[in-house]
Amino acid sequence: MRPKTAAKWLAEYGTLEALIAAADKIGGKIGENLRTALPRLPLSKDLVTIRINTPLEVGPTDLHQRQSDNEALLELYRRYDFKAALKELEAGGAAPTAGSAGEAVADRGQSGERGQSHYSDPPPEAFSAPGEYELITTREALDAWLPRLREASVLAFDTETTSIDPMRAQIVGVSFAVEAGKAAYVPVAHDYPGAPTQLSRDEVLGALKPIFEDASIAKLGQHAKYDINVLSTHGVNVRGVAFDSMLESYVFNATTTRHDMDSLATRYLGYTTIKYEEVAGKGAKSIPFGQVDLDTATRYAAEDADVTLRLHQALYPQLQAEPRLLKVYEEIEMPLVPILAKMEQRGVLIDIDELRRQSQQLGKRMVELQKQAYASAGHEFNMDSPKQLQAVLFDELGLPVRVKTPTGQPSTNEEALEAIADAHELPRKLLEYRGLAKLRSTYTDKLASNVNERTGRVHTSYHQAVAATGRLSSADPNLQNIPIRTEEGRRIRQAFIAPPGWKIMAADYSQIELRIMAHLSGDEGLLRALGNGGDVHRATAAEVFGIPPEEITANQRSAAKAINFGLMYGMSAFGLARQLNIDRGEASDYMARYFARYPGVRDFMEATRSQAHRDGYVETLFGRRLYLEELASRNQARRAGAERAAVNAPMQGTAADIIKRAMIAVAAWIETRDDVHMLMQVHDELVFEVREDAVEAVREGVIERMSGAAELAVPLIVDVGVGANWHEAH
DNA sequence: GTGGCGTCC
DNA sequence: CAGAGGGACGCCACT
Numbered sequence: 185m186r187p188k189t190a191a192k193w194l195a196e197y198g199t200l201e202a203l204i205a206a207a208d209k210i211g212g213k214i215g216e217n218l219r220t221a222l223p224r225l226p227l228s229k230d231l232v233t234i235r236i237n238t239p240l241e242v243g244p245t246d247l248h249q250r251q252s253d254n255e256a257l258l259e260l261y262r263r264y265d266f267k268a269a270l271k272e273l274e275a276g277g278a279a280p281t282a283g284s285a286g287e288a289v290a291d292r293g294q295s296g297e298r299g300q301s302h303y304s305d306p307p308p309e310a311f312s313a314p315g316e317y318e319l320i321t322t323r324e325a326l327d328a329w330l331p332r333l334r335e336a337s338v339l340a341f342d343t344e345t346t347s348i349d350p351m352r353a354q355i356v357g358v359s360f361a362v363e364a365g366k367a368a369y370v371p372v373a374h375d376y377p378g379a380p381t382q383l384s385r386d387e388v389l390g391a392l393k394p395i396f397e398d399a400s401i402a403k404l405g406q407h408a409k410y411d412i413n414v415l416s417t418h419g420v421n422v423r424g425v426a427f428d429s430m431l432e433s434y435v436f437n438a439t440t441t442r443h444d445m446d447s448l449a450t451r452y453l454g455y456t457t458i459k460y461e462e463v464a465g466k467g468a469k470s471i472p473f474g475q476v477d478l479d480t481a482t483r484y485a486a487e488d489a490d491v492t493l494r495l496h497q498a499l500y501p502q503l504q505a506e507p508r509l510l511k512v513y514e515e516i517e518m519p520l521v522p523i524l525a526k527m528e529q530r531g532v533l534i535d536i537d538e539l540r541r542q543s544q545q546l547g548k549r550m551v552e553l554q555k556q557a558y559a560s561a562g563h564e565f566n567m568d569s570p571k572q573l574q575a576v577l578f579d580e581l582g583l584p585v586r587v588k589t590p591t592g593q594p595s596t597n598e599e600a601l602e603a604i605a606d607a608h609e610l611p612r613k614l615l616e617y618r619g620l621a622k623l624r625s626t627y628t629d630k631l632a633s634n635v636n637e638r639t640g641r642v643h644t645s646y647h648q649a650v651a652a653t654g655r656l657s658s659a660d661p662n663l664q665n666i667p668i669r670t671e672e673g674r675r676i677r678q679a680f681i682a683p684p685g686w687k688i689m690a691a692d693y694s695q696i697e698l699r700i701m702a703h704l705s706g707d708e709g710l711l712r713a714l715g716n717g718g719d720v721h722r723a724t725a726a727e728v729f730g731i732p733p734e735e736i737t738a739n740q741r742s743a744a745k746a747i748n749f750g751l752m753y754g755m756s757a758f759g760l761a762r763q764l765n766i767d768r769g770e771a772s773d774y775m776a777r778y779f780a781r782y783p784g785v786r787d788f789m790e791a792t793r794s795q796a797h798r799d800g801y802v803e804t805l806f807g808r809r810l811y812l813e814e815l816a817s818r819n820q821a822r823r824a825g826a827e828r829a830a831v832n833a834p835m836q837g838t839a840a841d842i843i844k845r846a847m848i849a850v851a852a853w854i855e856t857r858d859d860v861h862m863l864m865q866v867h868d869e870l871v872f873e874v875r876e877d878a879v880e881a882v883r884e885g886v887i888e889r890m891s892g893a894a895e896l897a898v899p900l901i902v903d904v905g906v907g908a909n910w911h912e913a914h
Numbered sequence: 915g916t917g918g919c920g921t922c923c
Numbered sequence: 924c925a926g927a928g929g930g931a932c933g934c935c936a937c938t
Contacts, residue, residue, distance in 0.1 A: 566935095566936080568935055568936070569936055570935090571918090571936070589918065591917075595918080596918080596919085597920085598920080621934090621935090622934075625934055626934055627921085647931095651930060651931060653929080656931095657932070658931085661932090662922085663922095664922060664923075664932080665921045665931080667922080749928090754927095755927080756927045757927085758926075824926075828928070829929060832930080833929075840930095866922075867923045867931090869923085
């Protein structure tokens, strides 16, 4: 059950007056929909009427900041094609108004004309919170709410727990809001001296379960995946999560760094929320939420649900006004939420003994290297400290400084050590030590510590609103940067295992970003090189060097590969030269030949840059949008960086869209099977555990759905590997 | 909290 | 002329 959109309501009633009259007659119900449709309240006479008719008082957002109130009103009318009212307003003119809006208009001069006033600084006015927040501690009070929850057009909910790790969290209370300003908190496990009697967790979850599990009741959360996971560990399988204010903000403008509720409330509602630290303290002095007194807890928890609802009312209409963004939100991001939740809950089985064995081996070798390094330097020092390393290498040993850090210091990174490795024995020792130290601290030891004692698995968190391009990210632990390049690192993957009778299956897209570049650019040469199904880099080398593919040398192939990848990142001839360890002239020559053979690629990149400068954003194939504020920067380096990002984002972002679509298709297919689970996503790869007897069927089904996730001008090729562990599956 | 470094796609 | 490779997460040292 979705609320009607503004356009539908206005179409139905014809005039704003008629709509308001209808709202008056029916009262809250229409008011609810109206609020969803028109969350902003321009200070015009017409909309003051709405304000009176609805309890909502959302602060002005970007629309009002960058335009006068009357202009904002006009834009709303235009957006909803509300002709009669528009004419009326035009007759009265749309003179700019004074005050904060005027300042914002001035601010707009920097970027507004290029559409970058899409969002702006926090609005000056707050809505008049708090609303009516009810504390529920009796069965009667809870029962009185149940029908309201069922009948809500959108049910906002939130859980309060004992941990930010959903796999370990215990629920201490649940809150919900059904209309702005009307929210409730149901504590179930607050325990402190003098704590009032509360309903039990079992009784409350038992009463709410039919509602949470009813897919026809549209639910809303802020970062709902967390609450879905928490409720899942409590035996409640949440369905029907149709909205998530965090993802609405992310799709609306992914460039905004933070999409947490406090930031969003400030930004879009002009409202300062109660901070968690204010009620529970922070650091060593913090107390569990269950020890927060019920009055304070109610103000905090009910506000969470209330603000979530208000954010949705502010953000969702803005998405509705952008059909392509709305599609990304409704058809990609929201369907992905329960899928990611499931992957996180399932986790990946880890062979912890294997990790321990590897850790010991690494430690042994590190001690040897340490001794050798001390002897080589003539004294002991901390090999993990770049600062001490710098003193030993460049001050004491007097080795030449070939590479500097961005702050101008002599660098001790891999490139720097390689550059002086022939002049002294120490750099080699350091290089090997560094590699091993990295493997042990970041992978073998850390991964082992992340294994959940209850499940024997690692349960990563996939962050859905972090990467500006639309990619997912993974944390705690990060499963998207497990080593693969070197054999000793790659062995870490031997610890990612399947249970007895099951296999690990890894399915990855072959050169997906290159294929997207071919598709978006339409370059005939590149399309041909990718359409033939052969070795793309070899084919590129053949084109660039003008010789048959079979005569291409290893060096020529790797040069072509470096160009193929480098171009997608906006690399220059200088960068290519460094990458391939050749001189700049040669690198320029390669790139010139590349562009001569693939002129469509050059044109596409140039077109992307100019479109980005014109609009202030770039888009993926599916309409996901990335704003690039720094395109307008006066700082040349920043501007150049933004241009590279502008060229890269459509490819990286389209790849992200495609694999997300694939995940949705695959998840729908495997939903009714009990012989396969999707475990991991690593940008162009999906990893499953598959029962042995189902391997062939699943291989076929997964390839079909991943390949079919987009129709490009070149085929989407998927490679599949199967093995006892992730290492073998590649 | 920042800088340096290193892992992945 | 200067600067020169996109997007992440996380470890360690150091302030």
